[in-house]
Amino acid sequence: MSLLVDNIGELVTNDPAYQDPPLGRLHDAAVVVEDRQVAWLGPAGDAPAADERLDAEGAAVLPGFVDSHSHIVFAGDRGSEFAARMAGEPYTGGGILTTVEATRAAGDDTLRATAVRLRAEALRQGTTTLEVKSGYGLSVADEARCLHLAFEVSPESTFLGAHVVPPEYAQRPDDYVALVCGEMLDAAEPYARWVDVFCERGAFDADQSRAVLAAGAAKGLGLRVHANQLSAGPGVQLAVELGAASADHCTHLTSADVDALAGSSTVATLLPGAEFSTRSPYPDARRLIEAGVTVALATDCNPGTSYTSSMPWCVAQAVREMRMTPAEAVWAATAGGARALRREDVGVLRTGARADLLVLDAPSYLHLAYRPGVPLVQQIIHNGVLT
Ligand SMILES: [Zn+2]
Numbered sequence: 123m124s125l126l127v128d129n130i131g132e133l134v135t136n137d138p139a140y141q142d143p144p145l146g147r148l149h150d151a152a153v154v155v156e157d158r159q160v161a162w163l164g165p166a167g168d169a170p171a172a173d174e175r176l177d178a179e180g181a182a183v184l185p186g187f188v189d190s191h192s193h194i195v196f197a198g199d200r201g202s203e204f205a206a207r208m209a210g211e212p213y214t215g216g217g218i219l220t221t222v223e224a225t226r227a228a229g230d231d232t233l234r235a236t237a238v239r240l241r242a243e244a245l246r247q248g249t250t251t252l253e254v255k256s257g258y259g260l261s262v263a264d265e266a267r268c269l270h271l272a273f274e275v276s277p278e279s280t281f282l283g284a285h286v287v288p289p290e291y292a293q294r295p296d297d298y299v300a301l302v303c304g305e306m307l308d309a310a311e312p313y314a315r316w317v318d319v320f321c322e323r324g325a326f327d328a329d330q331s332r333a334v335l336a337a338g339a340a341k342g343l344g345l346r347v348h349a350n351q352l353s354a355g356p357g358v359q360l361a362v363e364l365g366a367a368s369a370d371h372c373t374h375l376t377s378a379d380v381d382a383l384a385g386s387s388t389v390a391t392l393l394p395g396a397e398f399s400t401r402s403p404y405p406d407a408r409r410l411i412e413a414g415v416t417v418a419l420a421t422d423c424n425p426g427t428s429y430t431s432s433m434p435w436c437v438a439q440a441v442r443e444m445r446m447t448p449a450e451a452v453w454a455a456t457a458g459g460a461r462a463l464r465r466e467d468v469g470v471l472r473t474g475a476r477a478d479l480l481v482l483d484a485p486s487y488l489h490l491a492y493r494p495g496v497p498l499v500q501q502i503i504h505n506g507v508l509t
Contacts, residue, residue: 148163148164182482185470194431200217222260243431258358260283323353335360339471368463380413391419395439407445
């Protein structure tokens, strides 16, 4: 069964083969979807016949969003913590343990229901590829079941046993690192594509982070790092040194950090929801882009510090608060996320790419930032299927 998406006013391809970088836009275009892939795209008048036709009525169409950073396997609610921060209390990172306690106490069905609900919520807003981390179990059994649940909702699943040191290991953090690198990794690895570590003062230092990443790499997992969120630290340099796919947050960077990222294949993934929700200074996206760093945008969806699943909202935040142009922000939320996951089949529309397309209730991608908070994603083709 083939599907012709016709009468597209503005088609964002992210394909550098077209003019108009970075978005590679075509006007008056059409796309043919077959066997879950883009089979053809080009001028509307040249489109081949297909079994079914979807009339985009002149609207904008773009690749599905690639959200490369989320923590949606959890239990509990931290709305009161958010309210306290908005009343003036600073974020210190300690609230993660509140979620760990609730997650450990929750049954699989409760955790699964939340993960499935949030995955569906993200999809409704156009997220067709979503990375999902563990990291609220922090015991061998709880990390294994959280990873299993993450893998149920997404193949882009990440082992984050090194999120924080749980209370029972507070006096012997190196023993916890050994557990993460050994038995916990063994239990999680069958369900994980990636390993991640929160490299930050109060979480894991450079040596501990290096040990976790090296152990994951030895098991064949790709590397990601929570880096330089709360303070300048070793996370970015470590990510680059070890060839991580992504250094996430990148809020506090030295010139050496920016240079290291610019000379590497490590993507800087910016998470404006975290700065919004903790009322913190936003990362300097302009400095990164002007240095030639590849930038991605992601939600960081988690119950403590960024409880949003909305990529369109992140695009609007990035434009307003981080001075990205709308084109840069939309590219970062699609092609940038794909780079951060080392995927070439998503975040782009060209022949052979996975058929993940969004039809907007708007004539241009610009409206994603111009009309913040408005549900503009009208129709979604996810993996070749019109949802
Ligand atoms: Zn995170």
